[in-house]
Amino acid sequence: MAEENISAIATAPGKGGVAIIRISGTNPLAIAEKMFTPLSKTEVCNFQPYRMYAGNIDAGSFTDFGLCVYFKAPASYTGEDIVEFHCHGGETVARGILKQTFRLGARSATRGEFTKRAFLNGKLSLASAEGVADMINGESEAEVKAGYLLYNEKLTKQVRALQDEMTTMLAGIDVSVDYPEEDIEEQHVEELKVELLRLLDKLNAMLSGYETGKKIKSGVTVAICGKPNTGKSSLLNKLLGYDKAIVSNIAGTTRDAVEGMIEINGTKFNIYDTAGVRESGDAIENIGIERAEAIIRSADVAVFVADYATGTDEEDARVLAMLTDKPLIKVFNKIDLSSDTTDTDADVHTSAVTGSGIMRLKELLYEKGFGSRSEDLAFLIEQRHFDALVRAKEAVENAVRACGIEPLDLIGIDVKEAWDCLGEITGETATETIIEEIFAKFCVGK
Secondary structure, X not given: OOOOEEEEXXXXXXXXXXXXXXXXXXXXXXXXXXXXXXXXXXXXXXXXXXXXXXXXXXXOOOEEEEEEEEEOOOOOOOOOEEEEEEEEEOHHHHHHHHHHHHHOOOEXXXXXXXXXXXXXXOOOOHHHHHHHHHHHHOOOHHHHHXXXXXXXXXXXXXXXXXXXXXXXXXXXXXXXHXXXXXXXXXXXXXXXXXXXXXXXXXXXHHHOOHHHHHHXXXXXXXXXXXXXXXXXXXXXXXXXXXXXXXXXXXXXXXXXXXXXXXXXXXXXXXXXXXXXXXXXXXXXXXXHHHHHHHHHHHOOEEEEEEEOOOOOOHHHHHHHHOOOOOXXXXXXXXXXXXXXXXXXXXXXXXXXXXXXXXXXXXHHHHHXXXXXXXXXXXXXXXXXXXXXXXXXXXXXXXXXXXXXXXXXHHHHHHHHHHHHHHHHHHOOOOOHHHHHHHHOOOOEOO
């Protein structure tokens, strides 16, 4: 526990109804008692924990009327004593109260230092702390939900369960090494291999969720593609609900990718309107086509757009040939220009003019982007967690290959390596560099 008090404004900057100044450390009450006078004078210097007091907050050069609450260690967010002042939300008011805490001995908290102290004091795991950051920085409901699962120790519980299995394996290996009867060791190796293979299945199951988690974290990348003048830009504008792309009946108007973002079922979709793919003698248009092809190759989902009235031709076939390795939605657009929508080759018929088919297109985007998924899974949304699990899996695979070939103590080294890799997720074996990098992503005051 740090031998000092840290202080920061815990609410967002700017004017608002309420601002919160948080102090955590060995004795924040000593500061509160000098700054706060409850309405009931008999309660001075007698703060009861978890009780909100109304009264005057002395900022030195001015006084504000607000609230004060004391959280007693270890039942607090940081695991230390915490005091919070809830004052009026003007920037000058909050900063004035904060400066007074500094004058009375607190120092300014660094980025994420409150949550870092919570981690160091055993209040939450490192993965849980990352969940806090994901919730704060989340740009979609799905990212906030996934961050909450991390914060709620979903991933940590799964990882620690695997570590417990490894600990049991290591204990058994130690016993067999200490009592090396040949027939017992051979039987133990066979049992150990079965246990390691089960462990490998669990690691693979966890790793399989990363593709979904990556989309939750960064959004689903969608490329709207097709030959020129099929209404791709109009379709993007209709999906977004505002005019983002320039629309013209001149083929080749879109020279570069135009991006927009929408939420579907709480999940972020990054949609790119790409340049029409065709043979062109225009050097600038060809650059746009090359960029379009690069976006199409990297997209999670492709939306192929054709003109319903003219159907598909060789240029369309060239575009479709680029889309064979990814989820595809075939759209026949401009159905407002025709009364016949019986074509069965399209997944959806749309009109960027009337909005017909747009809701169905959004449903298909979600289906192709995610398929069926459980909202209660501990999705891997952090690259760091994925990398640690991959290294743990590789160590377990090495242990499996070593069974029956290498001595038990060498197999134990591989199992211990896997345990250490998983410990990087929970924080048990994370280096100081990793810890500092994680908390540097936080804002001051959290």
